[in-house]
Amino acid sequence: MRASSAFDGRGRSIPDATIVVQGGKIVSVEAGRSGPATYDLRGRTLLPGLVDTHVHIDTHFGKDGRATSDGETPQQSMLYSVENAYVTLMAGFTTVQSIGSPSDVDLRAAIARGIVPGPRLLTSISPVTENSGTSDQIRAFVRKMKADGADLVKLFASKSSREGGGQTMTDAQIQAACGEAKAVGLRSWVHAHSPSSVRAATLAGCTTVTHGSQVTDAELTLMRDRGTYFEPNIGLVSQNYLENKSRYFGIGNFNEEGFAFTEKGIPMKREMFKRALTVSGLKLLMGTDAGAGAHGRSAEEIIYLVQVAGQPARDALRDATSLNAQSLNLADRIGSIADGFEADLIAVDGDPLQDITALRRVVFVMKGGKVYKNIARGTR
Ligand SMILES: [Zn+2]
Numbered sequence: 001m002r003a004s005s006a007f008d009g010r011g012r013s014i015p016d017a018t019i020v021v022q023g024g025k026i027v028s029v030e031a032g033r034s035g036p037a038t039y040d041l042r043g044r045t046l047l048p049g050l051v052d053t054h055v056h057i058d059t060h061f062g063k064d065g066r067a068t069s070d071g072e073t074p075q076q077s078m079l080y081s082v083e084n085a086y087v088t089l090m091a092g093f094t095t096v097q098s099i100g101s102p103s104d105v106d107l108r109a110a111i112a113r114g115i116v117p118g119p120r121l122l123t124s125i126s127p128v129t130e131n132s133g134t135s136d137q138i139r140a141f142v143r144k145m146k147a148d149g150a151d152l153v154k155l156f157a158s159k160s161s162r163e164g165g166g167q168t169m170t171d172a173q174i175q176a177a178c179g180e181a182k183a184v185g186l187r188s189w190v191h192a193h194s195p196s197s198v199r200a201a202t203l204a205g206c207t208t209v210t211h212g213s214q215v216t217d218a219e220l221t222l223m224r225d226r227g228t229y230f231e232p233n234i235g236l237v238s239q240n241y242l243e244n245k246s247r248y249f250g251i252g253n254f255n256e257e258g259f260a261f262t263e264k265g266i267p268m269k270r271e272m273f274k275r276a277l278t279v280s281g282l283k284l285l286m287g288t289d290a291g292a293g294a295h296g297r298s299a300e301e302i303i304y305l306v307q308v309a310g311q312p313a314r315d316a317l318r319d320a321t322s323l324n325a326q327s328l329n330l331a332d333r334i335g336s337i338a339d340g341f342e343a344d345l346i347a348v349d350g351d352p353l354q355d356i357t358a359l360r361r362v363v364f365v366m367k368g369g370k371v372y373k374n375i376a377r378g379t380r
Pocket residue numbers: 054056099289
């Protein structure tokens with residue numbers, strides 16, 4: 001295939017790129033060629049398939065329009081998950097990490113069979129919380145998640161941002177979960193808002209910290225020093241809750257107090273992210289926390305990071321591709337346009353390095369060498 005430009009996922013642009021795909025893999029990448037190609041994407045920019053490290057693929061608005069699956073059959077719930085997987089892939093996300101639901105395991109298997117269109121799916125299945133018991137009980141739970149097919153272990157180490165975000169799991173519980181995850185070869189991924197919960201997770205050697213809405217420069221620097229991945233989500237999740245307030249209101253902690261925290265959190269998280277950008281060497285992941293109403297819109301997070309929070313587009317796109325892949329231990333398979341990588345390739349109308357909103361115009365999606373979307377026919 002050929003495009004006016006390709007962004008390789010690592011920071012480099014390849015002008016007049018020609019990419020040859022065979023057997024589901026990229027076999028060559030060349031610049032400056034012309035002539036016929038199977039897929040002529042002139043006027044478009046090729047990118048590695050985007051990666052979202054944080055979605056809730058099972059969440060949806062049910063038959064009454066509310067953000068709950070109460071009263072649904074398991075079959076109805078699963079079909080909503082299939083729809084979410086489809087719109088996520090069509091939006092250019094070829095790999096997502098679901099945090100996490102037991103139903104993800106069957107969805108992951110169905111997508112992997114190659115008929116149902118969806119992104120490569122990773123899942124944490126069920127989380128470790130402050131109610132998971134003693135250190136020994138937590139270690140046993142982690143081993144059970146591994147046996148059930150989890151790709152990672154999720155920890156709920158602090159309260160929800162709608163309840164103030166204070167630390168919930170003890171330091172010992174966090175150490176047990178992340179330590180055992182490492183011992184059985186799983187990554188650990190920690191929901192943490194407050195400074196103390198972020199610090200505990202980082203010092204326990206957990207792989208990734210998400211949210212971190214209340215962190216100070218000390219925690220940002222600590223994560224950098226320890227090599228902990230940090231996944232803030234500042235541009236889609238809270239905004240989506242507010243846009244769909246009536247669909248969420250009255251469910252769990254989605255009450256007036258919770259929504260007040262959400263509104264206050266938007267500028268707070270933006271300022272936190274701007275500080276994070278100044279911490280050189282901090283590994284910033286692009287994860288959206290997409291729930292009901294946000295599936296298929298994950299790119300809005302990247303657009304917000306660039307347009308509102310001031311992250312350079314090249315860095316934001318690198319984070320959402322090669323760095324995200326690295327955080328999933330998939331850096332040698334996905335997230336880059338390079339020889340030997342999976343042919344996960346998307347094309348957008350325009351150049352996202354100049355105009356990041358080009359990510360809203362995904363015209364071509366290939367995953368593992370198979371084309372799932374192509375509305376790029378003809379030239380501009
Ligand atoms: Zn989440």
